[in-house]
Amino acid sequence: MMRQYRRIKQDHGDAILFFRLGDFYEMFEKDAKEASALLNLTLTNRQNVPMCGIPYHASHNYIARLLKAGRKIAICEQITLPEGGRGIAERRVVEIITPGTVVDEDFLEKNSNNYLVSIGSTKTQFALAYIDLSTGDFQTTSFPWENRIEMLKKELARLAPKELLIQNTLCEDDPGVGRILDEYPDSMIGRYPDWSYDIETSGALLRKQLGVSNLKGFGIDEADPALLPIGVLLEYLEDTSKSLLRHVLSLKLYRGDDFVGLDESTQKNLELVKNLQDGGRKYTLLDVLDHTKTSIGARMLKKWLLSPLFDKKAIEERQLGADALYRNQLLLSSVREILSGVLDLERLSARVAMDRAHAKDLAAIKQSLLAAESLQELMSDWFNPWTTDAEKKAAINDVQSLLERAIHEDPSILLTEGRLIKTGFNKELDRLKNLKQNSQKVLESYLDEEKEQTKIGNLRIKYNRIIGYYLEVTKGNLSQVPKHFIRRQSLVGSERYTTDRLVELETKISGTTDQIIDLERELFLEVRHAVQERVPAILKLASWIGWLDCLCSLAQAATIHGYIKPSITNSPKIAIDDGRHPVVESYLPAGEFIPNSTHIDPRDVSFALITGPNMAGKSTYLRQVALITLMAQIGSFVPAREAEIGLVDRIYCRVGASDNLARGESTFLVEMNETAHILRSSTSKSLIIMDEVGRGTSTNDGLSIAWAVTEHLLEQSAKVLFATHFHELTFIEHPKKQNLALSIAEHGDEIVFLKKVKPGAVNHSYGIHVAKLAGVPREVVQRAEAILKKLLEHERQDALPEANDRIEEPQTSLFDQDDLLLKEIASVDVNSITPVEALNLINRWKLELNKQE
Template sequence: MTTPMMQQYKSIKSQAPDAILFFRLGDFYEMFGEDARTAAPVLEIALTGRDSGGGERIPMCGVPHHAVDGYLLKLVSAGYKVALCEQVEDPQATKGIVRREIIRIISPGTMTDSLVEQANNFLAAVYHDQDWGLAFVDVSTGEFTVFQTESIDILTTELSRIRPSELLLPAELLKAKHWRPYYLTQREKKTYQHTLLEQRFTEQTELFQEFPTAMKAANGLWQYILETSPGIDPSHILKINAYRPEHWMLLDPWTRRNLELTESIRGQGKKGTLLSVLDFTKTAFGGRLLRRWIEQPLLLKEEIEKRLDYVEALVEDSFLRGDLIQLFNKVFDLERLMGKVSYGTANARDLLSLAQTLGVLPQLRALLAEGKSASLQAFIPALEGLDPLAVTLEQAINPEAPISLKDGNLLKAGYSEEIDELRSISSGGKAWVAKLESMEKDRTGIRSLKVGYNKVFGYYIEVTHANSHLIPAEYIRKQTLANAERFITPELKEYEQKILGAEEKVTQLEYQLFLELRETVRGQAARILEAAHALAEIDVYASLAEAAVRHHYSRPVMKGEGGLTIIEGRHPVVESMLQDTSFVPNDTILTEDKHLALITGPNMAGKSTYMRQVALIVLMAQIGSFVPAQQATIPIADHIFTRVGASDDLASGQSTFMVEMYEVAHILRHVTPHSLIILDEVGRGTATYDGLSIAWAVAEYLAGQENKPKTLFATHYHELTDLEETHAGIFNLHVGVREHGEEIVFLHKIIPGRADRSYGIQVAKLAGLPANLLHRAKIILHELESSAKENRQEHLLNKEKATQLSLFEVQPLDPLLQEVSELSVEDLTPRQALDYLFDLKERIKTADSI
């Protein structure tokens, strides 16, 4: 038989069987049974035991309630869900077992604390009928988006961009390989059919009609949010956004990786990425917005120009830019603060951060109003209307408030008359106790007499045994110690009740008034988040302007279509990392007539850097940034495709070459007339002639396309350079090299024409290969080149002979062919023709066997 408390535990645990239950017992969250066995090693805490009734013991471990956030993060990061079970009534006012309830289930996708500041934490859901529907939300910021597509490839591409921390799927989709990178949560299909979302977002009925499959995914997502936060209204989620492919460029995972947009290939986080070069944001929500812009370039020219106008205004007004950046240093993360307010977890320090941020808005409005740019003044209305709330919070919240809401001292003196009065009683009472101690010392003559306090006995008078003969008769003995006695008096206990009552009441009243303040803030959620979104945009524009000034970027000229022209373009990331040398700029001109550049030259000479820089310049222009070039005219690209580098996909059993071919196939399936393609060393993952054949065919395919995608194609197969002579759209470029005897110097300059050599042995020498090995390599190279020359001459001779034979020698026609050529087909009946065909087939078989 189990104890009543364990019966309660098991009942609550049954409500969250797939989660580790944090069961609140006093000042600790306890875990029992299998939950304890699982959690103890992850949290690095001791596994103990507890009597569960009937003489049985159950495994147990626990963590202090005041440090729970760190332990939650550890478990969730390890891939576990945690159900937080709280005491929902006062233990002192309850007889028997305290009522407990699960107040929240924390999973990788529902975390709201201890998150990376400048990155979103998305919870996503997928649904499939005729189309694929995707919905994703960051519950910490309130960003909620839906997306619908016919293609599973496009869906997985979008998933790879948002990288959800948790993905909700119906059972029938769980086994598909597409979801391998994600933390999966299985959901019943009926949860996708709920209508609670439509009831909440009644003003967005057109969205439900336009994207029915995506909205089913959103229904499932919303149901999960409500289930994991019972009793909570996520009021900071104000609207559902729709992702429309015609508005934003869809970047596949390989392109994002190859261009190192927000994450480095070398695994060093942000360092060495485009984000690291452009990010001068000062706010967390500005940093998240910049990351999103980099991963979602625009396709609409008017939107791009609008962003460029804002950036140009801040480039030209350096004083305004500097003042804005300085003010943004005082701005806290409004989006996540409002998330905490919505979830009821915001404490006094959070509201203080909110007050400080809102207090900056009047200065920001003044700066924008006084600035040179009329366009930036459009942000002023979004920053208005919150001054009274800022004043109220500033007047209310104590700057020294504790983290816990139950420890008192949350509010400033002067905010509440009742609290001030109770505090006066409490502080006056303590002065009275000090006065009492002094009076009793004088009255009794006991100089060592002390008036003390503990939670067990309350206030008491302590007298040492040496002075026991001086103890007054009215003292009532309460406790005997080794060296002293403790006493109480009726007068002392009466005043104790008054003091402690005041302290308890003031703590309860402060807590209640704080909750009212928090509700006031919640009521302003829409206005606060509107201000947050405006601040984020201004922060990003200031960041892009700062990058443009520091790195000497220029405003690109955008056009809907036509040729791509970049004069003295530079790679933004490589340039920023150079210290002792200057980056060598290069021009790029791709037209509709000459749209495929074949680039040859030795390894390490800069082919890959050059191609990546072109792609990055186009992408930067389409996020609304100035670009690293003296001048750039950019036609809007609907896709940027890259096939760069070599890597195995061991998880799915794909070799380097298979991965390469898959990426090339993806490009060829989705290429359009407005695409920009970067191909680096196609075909090098297999045998030479196989690789050459494939590279040749890919180049011909892209050159022969009616849509003429702009393409940069780097290769070591020098045979491909002959394509310039046979395909009008192809032209050759190469990387300049200067030779000094057997030494070479890379010029990093892109020059018209083909490279005459690969300089592989010279590059190997630069890399430090042994001299005797290099000598042997030269001998082998000479032999191979001689053999190849002889083979080529023999091939040309045979080809010439074959041509001469075909031109001057009339070969006799095969008898069967002669017979067929002279046959009058029109004179044959269908039956005769069929019989003749069978007879001809038999004669051919007979002839082949002779």
């Protein structure tokens, strides 16, 4: 047997092999040592072979723990038993379970997608494809090589993949990519050779999977670099799933400009789906807006939040649906009630397509289709896509009718217990069931005969799996036992017997039961296959249900929180009257949040410089504007009295910073990286939120950087809200700049934060007042006041530069490096120069850089 184990293990060296032995999965040698440590199992030795095991029926719990630890599991089953019970059973790996390929609901988060990502590159293009095998969501994109770091960070933050497949040279030769991957220690990462990333091979595999002769119907050119990582992904899925992927029916090609750009730090700082405290969902925008009733809708809403639309028509279509539901509260309530009866049709369909669905899954599909039928009857033609797709509507009706007739009301999960198929669906099955029922009556009749003959009034016929049917006689009646009773077992208070007649009846009943189980299994598989053929229609229905659920969720959020429908325009203007922070206000008593207005229009004023003390509400105000804009561009209502949102192509939120140990970056370097990224990639259509730029270094350096950044953004004419403690920046004069301040009220030595934005500037930070409020010891506060007084006496206002004065800086700029030197470095062919030449070049570059210090 160990030879068989080692032969199978040799083909699955990177997986923990679950080797089926009877009712257990056993692990041996290296796998046993690793699994025993991860699963807290007892490690034993047999003939110097380390081993441990888990019960077959409890395997799901252990598999889930291994997946969470980022491990791959190969399931090796007994395929056939040896004749006569001797010899070695035939075994083979029937499934490989990995974090990114699971479809079993026990291993999935119901409200989050489970993405497997594949990444590859050419010399000029970088490509990323991803799939959620549990839903069939399959997409790909590509972008220029020089944008790879920005795009990879953004996409991985959005997708939160459970597993990554990476072109090997990217890991070895691209430090930027390597540092990003280091930030995903919980994601399983597989490396693949360069030759496996081939556009032509990927195209052929994709056409085979989608069942088409060309990809024109999907809007994909055969030479599109976005195809590059797809081949590795599809081959990996084929190797691991060991089944056809009948639900992977289409591929969506997307580009970066299809949606509003949200980089990694913006997604994090706006706390869209994870909070900054513990990474949980509480205190996030998702937590406020998510009133979905289905897992399909919950996953879709999360995707909407991370991919706001940049298409006015598409936004207004969502608005139209949400508004119709918002205005008809009775309809909204009825739809949400019906939606609560819809189970996860996407993932149920995936399991059907992959031959993983059991009878309870089909019963869940039946229940969901009944609810969907009620939804279609309730909704208007505008909401109901089935009025124009008769073919798919007919397919849905066929599935619903079949499942209603075929599947038992309370079916078994196992195929070996019966109770799968309804009475009336199959005549032969009904005949066998009747025969079994009649056999039970024969047993009862036989028992009556024995009672009459033996005069044992409490004689019983019972059954267990060990000895089958038996007659039970209590100790007090043993003297009445007749000679034809054959003893089977002796217990403390009774004896168990059989008879020739009982054995005969048991044989007949058992044979009938086996026939029923076999026929039910056969019929169930036929029904499942029929449902498989209609999976495309079910998936389309599931998508519509998710979309409807999202609209209901937005309408419900608007109802609860008093949101209004914003006006969406193609102008550059953002006008928000009495806007509110959607998350902060949801945790305050009604009416307590103080609203503030925002008016930015690059044709007039594009840059708002905001001053005010700590705790005055600057960061809340900044995030509020970004969140309202984002909410408008997913089609949501917004927290304001009135709002006009001109479409933005990107939202940048540089609010706060912390060091990044994984990337080896200090707090200030993180801040400067984010600032540099904004200055280089933002456009005149972008919304930029910046808070305390330059605070992580010395005062003079920080002020200089903040001043220069302000001037740069003013020239660019993007929509900017810039909060700062550098009050000197308020003296910058520019026709597109306005000064705003968070107002306060002073009462002697005390201050009150009014949380209201007004025109003007605050020339004091009130930091010592805030320290006092925080409970800093009195003697420390008094000393700080004395030091501040002394510093203010030496302050010289005339030392500030005039607005737009260009000052020659002795310090190397973080943003304008020597272009000639960069071009020379980029042009070097590292494959053709010798090591000595490389050292000479590096030395010359170092000397040139030192001249700039």
